[in-house]
Amino acid sequence: MTERHDVVDVIRTKRDRGELTPEQIDWVIDAYTRGVVADEQMAALAMAILINGMSRAEISRWTGAMIASGERMDFSSLSRPTSDKHSTGGVGDKITLPLAPLVSVFDVAVPQLSGRGLGHTGGTLDKLESITGWRADLSNDAMLAQLDDVGAVICAAGSGLAPADKKLYALRDVTGTVEAIPLIASSIMSKKIAEGTGALVLDVKVGSGAFMKTRDDATELARTMVDLGTDAGVRTVALLTDMSVPLGLTAGNALEVRESVEVLSGGGPSDVVDLTVALADEMTRAAGREVGEDELRAALADGRAMDVWRRMIAAQGGDPDAALPTARETETITADTDGYLTSLDAMAVGVAAWRLGAGRARKEDPVQAGAGVELHARPGDRVVAGQPLMTLHTDTPERFARAREALDGGWQVSGEAPPSSPVVIDRITAREG
Numbered sequence: 001m002t003e004r005h006d007v008v009d010v011i012r013t014k015r016d017r018g019e020l021t022p023e024q025i026d027w028v029i030d031a032y033t034r035g036v037v038a039d040e041q042m043a044a045l046a047m048a049i050l051i052n053g054m055s056r057a058e059i060s061r062w063t064g065a066m067i068a069s070g071e072r073m074d075f076s077s078l079s080r081p082t083s084d085k086h087s088t089g090g091v092g093d094k095i096t097l098p099l100a101p102l103v104s105v106f107d108v109a110v111p112q113l114s115g116r117g118l119g120h121t122g123g124t125l126d127k128l129e130s131i132t133g134w135r136a137d138l139s140n141d142a143m144l145a146q147l148d149d150v151g152a153v154i155c156a157a158g159s160g161l162a163p164a165d166k167k168l169y170a171l172r173d174v175t176g177t178v179e180a181i182p183l184i185a186s187s188i189m190s191k192k193i194a195e196g197t198g199a200l201v202l203d204v205k206v207g208s209g210a211f212m213k214t215r216d217d218a219t220e221l222a223r224t225m226v227d228l229g230t231d232a233g234v235r236t237v238a239l240l241t242d243m244s245v246p247l248g249l250t251a252g253n254a255l256e257v258r259e260s261v262e263v264l265s266g267g268g269p270s271d272v273v274d275l276t277v278a279l280a281d282e283m284t285r286a287a288g289r290e291v292g293e294d295e296l297r298a299a300l301a302d303g304r305a306m307d308v309w310r311r312m313i314a315a316q317g318g319d320p321d322a323a324l325p326t327a328r329e330t331e332t333i334t335a336d337t338d339g340y341l342t343s344l345d346a347m348a349v350g351v352a353a354w355r356l357g358a359g360r361a362r363k364e365d366p367v368q369a370g371a372g373v374e375l376h377a378r379p380g381d382r383v384v385a386g387q388p389l390m391t392l393h394t395d396t397p398e399r400f401a402r403a404r405e406a407l408d409g410g411w412q413v414s415g416e417a418p419p420s421s422p423v424v425i426d427r428i429t430a431r432e433g
Helices: 007-015 022-034 039-052 056-068 096-104 124-128 140-149 163-173 181-195 215-231 253-264 270-286 293-301 304-315 346-358 397-407
Strands: 083-087 110-114 152-156 199-206 235-242 250-252 329-334 339-344 372-375 388-394 411-414 424-428
Touching (some): 007 022, 039 163, 039 181, 056 181, 083 096, 083 110, 096 110, 096 124, 096 152, 096 253, 096 270, 096 304, 110 124, 124 152, 181 215, 199 215, 250 253, 250 346, 253 270, 253 304, 253 372, 270 293, 270 424, 293 304, 346 372
Parallel strands (some): 110 152, 199 235
Antiparallel strands (some): 235 424, 250 372, 339 411
């Protein structure tokens, strides 16, 4: 078979800061998926994109080509509109668990395709798999049936969605090109657009525990993804949210499920509740439902969201009444002086949870359901010497030393209370025209 383009010419174009044509983009994604373009050639192109960037038209076409490499889901047969959420990942980010059933209460179907954790960021599927019997893998037909019946599903993405992205993501992970914003945006959005949702809300994290450390980088990523969704006909909005401190009081799989159930029971940490409600408000509005935050909070307090949660878990084989796993060993870290907890670094807590067994270094690594970090204080809280600040959980106590190393310097107590900061930093919508 004679190829329509020469990959070296494509690499040179981007290396020399040129703009790739739609035909070049379509071809290079297809040829890489077929194995005609070698890994080292795609790595060179990815590095050129990292250094020189891409225009909005290029990113949109690149995303479309990745979508075209696989199947597209269709939810048009549902009697209710669909709305989805994607988070760029953080520490203690269990928001999907209470969010999906909450949105479903208001006659909006939530097709939440989620992933597993890698490194310091937790994975939604790992958390849910700590529930006895719950299964992540559903066929497209089973997913559609659950959306029609329950209104919410959280499951693994099928291998048929954007297979080009799966291959390219693995390459970026080992070639130092993960940080390329055009490639991050197209990776996320190719799967979300192929998923077929009518509306999408993006939770773009910024801070020490996020992939985007600065507000400028987070804004650029959010803007790029909103543009991609808009160009594809998906109603898309992004919230920039704080990830300088962990979300809630837990980082770890079963620990975060427990906290999510507390939120669904009308309790839970205020930051988790506030972000859940803020995202639910955006998702329902994007789906054409004018609900409002007061009614959303009421649905958490009166048990309506909990009812959907129980049905959602049971529909995927889980037992919502089963006891959650607990770690065999615990160790407590205490304050060494009186004062206010002024800082609590999200990255430090995330790495500690990872080292305790809650996360994985490689995709094939197992995780411990009960491992993680439980927090007893948050920045702004008054503490006294000897008071517990956090409890470390693991089945393997030899992990405690490395977890303590990760936390060294990750928290501080001083005489003045720190200023409070909002969970939601900014809101980014589609540009007019």
